[in-house]
Amino acid sequence: MPYAQGIWQDVSAIRDRQPLVVNLTNTVVTNTTANALLALGGSPIMSESRLEIDELLALSQALVLNIGTLHSRQIALMQEAARSAMERQVPVVLDPVGAGATRLRTDTALALIQQARPEIVRGNASEIMALAGESIQSSGVDSRHLPEEAKEAAAALARAHACIVCVSGEEDVVTNGKEQWCVRNGHVLMSKVTGTGCVATALIGGFRAVNASALTATVNAMGLMGVAGEMAGSQASGPGTFQASFFDALFSLSEIDISAQLDVERLA
Ligand SMILES: Nc1ncnc2c1ncn2[C@@H]1O[C@H](COP(=O)(O)OP(=O)(O)OP(=O)(O)O)[C@@H](O)[C@H]1O
Ligand SMILES: Cc1ncsc1CCO
């Protein structure tokens, strides 16, 4: 099947089935990620309480954990959600926002990788290199490294934890530790709006909810992100209009848009 067709199949399944994606996420992107999942056709729900998390996971098709504005109560909530997701076989996706910048973020992300057994970890190059134990420049939430520099770290992390690792940036790299895929779509304005990476992680959750292959779901989500980013970028005059146009693109894009623009390659 040509690659674009596979992405379209997932987009159509998301629009048809409206999978429920539970997001335990940061206070910066809560609204943005909910809007992006909704525009794509999914059904987002955000939660902050242990009192409901098991009930929510009973209804959901994916769990997204994002450590962007961590606090102790949220760590306990994520651990409880992970236990429930494992029991209910709900796939978990992790966004290790700011790993490498502080010990809290690095240690919590690594602990969640051990305990929550995420099928997919998506971060920028600095975050993925930090999780693989490489020394990086401390970088807050923005990357100081290119995905190219993080390829080995991504493969090592994927092998060590039997998961899919996605490194985002100008080009996105997706690996299971053996195969490596590259997504070359995207637009520079994507890095000028906060939370675009968090949106990517949330959309990966939406794709994984309808696609049993974690590797394919991740490549597909990143391809779709990049195509929507290019569509929005061609309309926008800056970050503000870009964000609005990006939601519009997620909502309206067609199979033709994907097949005309998609630039995905299997590298190894
Ligand atoms: N310079 C660029 N050119 C094209 N696409 C880009 C560029 N920078 C980022 N992207 C795209 O933007 C999305 C987010 O990637 P990025 O690496 O910026 O995430 P991030 O650093 O985790 O962001 P955040 O923490 O703000 O959520 C991905 O889909 C990626 O492909
Ligand atoms: C800016 C910022 N700070 C914590 S989370 C977040 C959103 C981008 O990751």
Ligand SMILES: [Mg+2]
């Ligand atoms: Mg990020």
